[in-house]
Structures are given as structure tokens and as C-alpha cells.
Amino acid sequence: MPRQSIGPVGQLPDGTVNPISPALRAGDFVFISGLMPKGSDGQIATSGIADQTKVVMERLRTVLTLADCAFEDVVKCTVWITDAKNFKAFNSVYETYFTGPPPARSAVRCDLLLEGALLELEALCYKPVLTN
Numbered sequence: 001m002p003r004q005s006i007g008p009v010g011q012l013p014d015g016t017v018n019p020i021s022p023a024l025r026a027g028d029f030v031f032i033s034g035l036m037p038k039g040s041d042g043q044i045a046t047s048g049i050a051d052q053t054k055v056v057m058e059r060l061r062t063v064l065t066l067a068d069c070a071f072e073d074v075v076k077c078t079v080w081i082t083d084a085k086n087f088k089a090f091n092s093v094y095e096t097y098f099t100g101p102p103p104a105r106s107a108v109r110c111d112l113l114l115e116g117a118l119l120e121l122e123a124l125c126y127k128p129v130l131t132n
Contacts, residue, residue: 006030006067011042012114023067030067030125034080035059036117044116049086052118053093060123061097069125074103076124084109086118 007022010033023032037045037052038059045055064070079094081087087107095102103123112120 007063015042022063025067025129028126028128030069030073030127032060032063032067032123032125034120034122035063036112036114036120044114046116049081049083049089049118050093053090056119056121057093057097060121064123064125067125067127069127071097072100073125073127074098074123075126077103077105078122079105079107080110080112080120081107082110082112082118090119 004025005021005023006025010018010020010022012018020033023030025031035056037055039045039055045052060074061071064073079090081090112118
């Protein structure tokens with residue numbers, strides 16, 4: 001099965017290359033790499049969990065668009081969150097991005113690699129390749 005990289009290779013907040021594809025299509029599935037709450041300047045948003053969740057979900061929207069997918073195509077998310085007390089506020093924002101049944105999801109409380117990040121989210125989409 002051929003694999004197709006989607007989007008430009010990432011960068012860390014200090015400007016160095018982060019050797020990951022934003023997304024990778026493998027057949028009918030699109031795997032979206034972990035998204036951190038980085039603004040357009042590449043820096044971690046310094047606001048609270050609700051604003052950081054909005055940043056992550058809008059970044060997800062951008063990658064979904066690049067992959068010719070939509071939120072309706074997301075079948076599984078994994079979220080890492082630094083403080084379990086933030087989970088309710090995270091959910092309040094997260095749920096607004098999905099209509100119908102929400103995707104399956106796993107959530108883990110942990111430390112994150114980038115200072116100031118309160119969450120990271122990755123997604124798996126099912127979007128069959130159209131053949132003529």
C-alpha cells in the first residue's frame with residue numbers, strides 16, 4: 001500500500017525541523033500526528049486549556065483540509081493532557097467540533113515535551129480513496 005505524506009514537515013518552537021509529517025495517508029486511512037497548541041508564529045499559546053484546545057482543534061481542521069477530510073471522517077482521537085482538572089474544560093471545547101456520534105477516544109494525563117503545552121491531540125480518519 002503506497003503512503004502519501006500530507007503537509008510540510010514540522011518545526012519546533014526554536015525553529016529546528018521536527019521530522020514528522022502532519023498527516024500520512026495509507027490506503028483509506030489518514031493518520032494525523034500529535035498537534036500541540038502552537039500559534040501561527042510556531043510558539044505555544046500561553047492561554048488556558050480552553051484556548052489551547054481551540055488552537056489544537058483549529059490546527060486539526062487545517063490538517064484535515066489538507067488531507068481532503070473533515071471532522072466527520074475522524075474515527076479515533078488520542079489526547080494527552082497535563083492536568084486531569086482541565087479535562088472538563090477540554091471536553092467543553094472539543095465536543096463543539098463534532099456533529100453526530102463523536103469519535104472513539106483515549107485520554108491520558110502526562111507531562112508533555114514542549115513547555116507550556118497543556119494538551120496534545122492526534123487523530124485517525126477513515127476516508128476511502130475514490131477510484132474511477
